[in-house]
Amino acid sequence: AQTVTQSQPEMSVQEAETVTLSCTYDTSESDYYLFWYKQPPSRQMILVIRQEAYKQQNATENRFSVNFQKAAKSFSLKISDSQLGDAAMYFCAYRSGFTNFGNEKLTFGTGTRLTIIP
């Protein structure tokens, strides 16, 4: 079974600075997807960024980018120019690339609570 590990329960960053959240995963599959979700106090789960394992290029969405190291099974999220609205729980998630029986679910890490210091 796949596992996702987020070793930083809490992080904080000064507004406008850059912060990196860590995520590692364990899988024997070669084809998969990785995601970062954001959960603000409203508790809505919001997709931040997606990475397909077959793509070597790191995904970027505006101020959010990832460092995907497939051999190391590492998938970190970098937030540049941090804003107060970035304060939330951030979850790393894994999904198999094989959509046969029962493989479409996401497996989540335990989350990192990000605080933005004004």
Place this chain on the structure above:
Amino acid sequence: DARVTQTPRHKVTEMGQEVTMRCQPILGHNTVFWYRQTMMQGLELLAYFRNRAPLDDSGMPKDRFSAEMPDATLATLKIQPSEPRDSAVYFCASARTGGPGELFFGEGSRLTVL
């Protein structure tokens, strides 16, 4: 604006009572997931449907929980009888098989069992 709709948003009930949570997936999505979020366990998959058929309910306590999809626009999660340890936020999510892979989540139902 397509979104997953969950009801109720909040539910407080007494131990032993039946609780039913409902979910309307995004139109055109054929997979539906129920997750439970607690401080101790994080986000756990309870059940997963594709084309209304249950594919994985291994995370669901079978003695008191049941999940169904009466039709493509409605998924239900029922707890009978409820217990204080069932207090959690229950999320429904949907996706389209063959799509980009991410799940679209509802706003969650916060359940408190006294």
